[in-house]
Amino acid sequence: MTTRTGTRRQAGLTALYLGVFAALWFSVPKAEPPLHTVLLLGSVAALLTAVIGAVVAGAGSRNAGAPPRDRAADRRYLLIVGVEFALAGLGAWLLALAGWSAFTPVLVSAVVGLHFLPLAPVLRDRLLRPLGLAVCLVALVGLFVGLGSSALVGPVVGTGVGVLLLGYAVMALFRARVSPR
Structure with a gap:
């Protein structure tokens, strides 16, 4: 069972990142x-949310009773994030070689969305799955926009993913604030 301190610390880290x-x-x-x-x-707004998240995470880790670090979960987390960065970087490089660098935001957002799926159990946050699917949906919309019109993919994907991540960060802070003791 996660303690209130652990929940607040995790919410702060979520908002920060x-x-x-x-x-x-x-x-x-x-x-x-x-x-x-x-x-x-x-x-x-996103940077202010990150600062508040850092304050909440810092307060959560200073309080007595903070849960001990789960080294196995830390390793899984680093592996997932490492694979995410490698796939996004390699994919962006391949798109640039092919002359399709305008679609890099689509690829990166799809990789980001997919990385939330295995992170959900590692971080014990089941709501990361719907976030991941929503980010993948933004990637799909960006792909259709890029293929079907002269509109730029960047504004569609950047704005969509930014709004989703900011909304989730703010929600994490509110969830920690109202979580039971």
């Missing part, structure tokens, strides 16, 4: 106003 990555996704698209302004505000 996803807040930072949401800000990165908001910076993917090159956009003109008013979308540029919206993306900038999204980045600021």
Whole structure:
């Protein structure tokens, strides 16, 4: 059973990591106003969420009764994230070689979405699965947009994934705040 301290620490880490990555996704698209302004505000909100997450995680790890680290889960986490980065990097490189670098955000978002599926049991957060599927859906929409129109893929995928990650980061903080003692 996860203690309240462990839950708050995990929620803080979730908000920290996803807040930072949401800000990165908001910076993917090159956009003109008013979308540029919206993306900038999204980045600021994501970074503020990350800072709050860091504070919550720090407070959770300082409190007595914090659960001990699970070294096996840490190794699985690092393996999953390492594979994610390797696949995204290799895929982006192959797309660039093929002259399809405009579709890099689609590939990377699909890899990011898929990586949440095996992370859900490792992090003991079943809601990462729907997040992963939603991120994959954004990748699919970006693919269809890129193939079916002259619209740029970056704004579609960057905005969509940024909103999903920011929303999940904020939700993690609220879940920790209202979790039972």
